[in-house]
Amino acid sequence: MGFFDALFGRTKPVSPAKNERLFAISTAEDTLRTEEEMQSANTSGICFRGIASTPFRQIQQELEDLLKVAAKDTPMTVRPFEDTLGYKWMIFDSTDFQELVTIIHMVSQQLIDEGYGEQLLSAVFRFNDVNSKPVYFIYNYKRGMFYPFVPRPDSHSRNRNNPDELRLATVLGKDLPMEREYERWYAMWDLPF
Amino acid sequence: MRRPTWYRPDTGLTIRMIMTMVFLLALYAAFILVLGSVTHSFIIFVLIALVLAGLQLFYADKIALFSMNAREVSPQQAPDLYAMVERLAQQANLPMPKIYIADTSVPNAFATGRNERNAVICVTTGIMNRLNNAEMEAVLAHEMTHILNRDILIMTIATFFAMMVQLILRSLYWTGLFGGFGGGYGGRRGRNDNGAGAFLIIFLVTAIVSVVSFIMTRTLSRYREYAADRGSALLTGSPGNLASALMKISDSISGGRIPNKDLRDAQPASALMIAPLAVNGDDLGELFSTHPSTQHRIEKLMAMQAQMEAAPRTH
Numbered sequence: 323m324g325f326f327d328a329l330f331g332r333t334k335p336v337s338p339a340k341n342e343r344l345f346a347i348s349t350a351e352d353t354l355r356t357e358e359e360m361q362s363a364n365t366s367g368i369c370f371r372g373i374a375s376t377p378f379r380q381i382q383q384e385l386e387d388l389l390k391v392a393a394k395d396t397p398m399t400v401r402p403f404e405d406t407l408g409y410k411w412m413i414f415d416s417t418d419f420q421e422l423v424t425i426i427h428m429v430s431q432q433l434i435d436e437g438y439g440e441q442l443l444s445a446v447f448r449f450n451d452v453n454s455k456p457v458y459f460i461y462n463y464k465r466g467m468f469y470p471f472v473p474r475p476d477s478h479s480r481n482r483n484n485p486d487e488l489r490l491a492t493v494l495g496k497d498l499p500m501e502r503e504y505e506r507w508y509a510m511w512d513l514p515f
Numbered sequence: 516m517r518r519p520t521w522y523r524p525d526t527g528l529t530i531r532m533i534m535t536m537v538f539l540l541a542l543y544a545a546f547i548l549v550l551g552s553v554t555h556s557f558i559i560f561v562l563i564a565l566v567l568a569g570l571q572l573f574y575a576d577k578i579a580l581f582s583m584n585a586r587e588v589s590p591q592q593a594p595d596l597y598a599m600v601e602r603l604a605q606q607a608n609l610p611m612p613k614i615y616i617a618d619t620s621v622p623n624a625f626a627t628g629r630n631e632r633n634a635v636i637c638v639t640t641g642i643m644n645r646l647n648n649a650e651m652e653a654v655l656a657h658e659m660t661h662i663l664n665r666d667i668l669i670m671t672i673a674t675f676f677a678m679m680v681q682l683i684l685r686s687l688y689w690t691g692l693f694g695g696f697g698g699g700y701g702g703r704r705g706r707n708d709n710g711a712g713a714f715l716i717i718f719l720v721t722a723i724v725s726v727v728s729f730i731m732t733r734t735l736s737r738y739r740e741y742a743a744d745r746g747s748a749l750l751t752g753s754p755g756n757l758a759s760a761l762m763k764i765s766d767s768i769s770g771g772r773i774p775n776k777d778l779r780d781a782q783p784a785s786a787l788m789i790a791p792l793a794v795n796g797d798d799l800g801e802l803f804s805t806h807p808s809t810q811h812r813i814e815k816l817m818a819m820q821a822q823m824e825a826a827p828r829t830h
Contacts, residue, residue: 373823374755407598480591508604508611511594
């Protein structure tokens with residue numbers, strides 16, 4: 323948001339979605355597996371803000387159809403979801419982590435190409451620690467940065483395991499473009515996977 | 516990559532806003548030049564106004580929150596509200612603002628704070644009870660856009676000049692009333708018998724500038740409200756949500772009540788409310804108010820919805 327944009331209240335969409343750094347999660351997966359004994363939970367999702375208009379709904383429908391067709395030849399499955407805050411999700415299950423990364427990149431690129439890149443909020447990758455407790459890595463499209471999100475098992479209290487998050491951020495500091503501003507490590511409660 | 520049209524800034528609105536700002540700047544520059552060629556004693560009012568504006572910038576948020584009897588809430592106290600604002604902050608690429616809640620049945624919300632790091636969003640319990648989640652989110656997105664657009668800072672600067680002109684006008688009034696013609700305002704006048712005439716002209720010019728600048732700052736404020744409405748629609752992806760929220764709020768606010776608030780009481784903090792306490796439907800009343808009428812705002816939002824529906828495929 324430049325000076326003149328603020329001055330004239332143009333409120334153009336804030337920042338173009340940064341898609342390319344998404345691939346960094348592939349190297350991080352390797353590190354997590356070998357050094358932290360964390361496995362990919364074989365599921366990940368992309369979260370975006372829908373637009374209440376026919377053209378957008380069409381694009382979304384086309385994308386879902388396309389993905390379902392593509393999923394026929396692979397063990398991957400896709401399911402759409404809408405959370406309580408009104409955000410749309412596309413959730414993918416696949417035992418091939420690389421495929422998850424590629425498909426999420428493809429979907430976000432598709433939205434960007436259609437001119438709706440600003441609607442993208444985040445991509446979420448789930449890992450399981452040795453006790454099968456979830457550890458999430460969230461990619462923020464506006465920032466092009468990752469950050470860890472580790473909810474405490476009793477997630478009704480909405481507590482995060484900050485020590486683990488900070489430690490993971492250090493461990494993966496070389497692999498991932500890590501969000502430096504801790505205040506932007508926004509939680510995502512009640513994730514659908 | 517081409518953007519769908521409705522994503523693009525509202526050029527008409529931008530042009531009108533630029534024109535208003537240029538006009539205001541030119542007006543003040545001319546006023547200061549004219550006044551400066553007659554006397555220099557008004558400098559004191561520039562300084563006073565500067566101090567007042569500075570205080571306003573740093574303390575208006577505290578005063579507004581105090582006068583609303585608002586308290587800061589934690590994520591544990593208002594998890595749903597936090598979740599909503601967090602997503603919007605992420606979407607707008609802004610740091611998380613502080614959240615305040617005011618215990619009053621009057622449905623309202625406002626943003627304050629001099630910059631995005633010190634931003635506060637305050638909502639009343641009345642608005643939370645009245646709106647559903649989608650409408651509440653639209654209102655929060657409107658406030659978020661005020662923060663994004665630095666509206667507090669811009670409206671403080673705009674009202675700073677208006678405040679200065681008013682100060683000068685008042686002092687001229689009292690000087691004239693008590694016949695202090697030979698005093699502060701006679702500095703450069705050659706002969707005393709011309710004094711009264713020159714004084715009257717300065718007084719009239721100041722009065723006119725004061726009225727015009729008042730109307731223009733209000734105009735600017737309304738344009739910024741439209742911009743925030745647009746921003747809300749962009750963030751939530753649905754202009755209809757805000758339109759529906761505005762209908763509900765205005766229904767319960769302008770129930771034919773006569774406002775107690777002084778018309779000249781220009782406060783940037785209250786100017787950023789989602790809906791002011793009284794919005795008249797007629798165009799003349801709108802000229803003097805900080806917010807466009809609900810009807811005009813809804814018309815604009817619906818025009819945006821139409822643009823979205825007509826968005827051509829770019830790919």
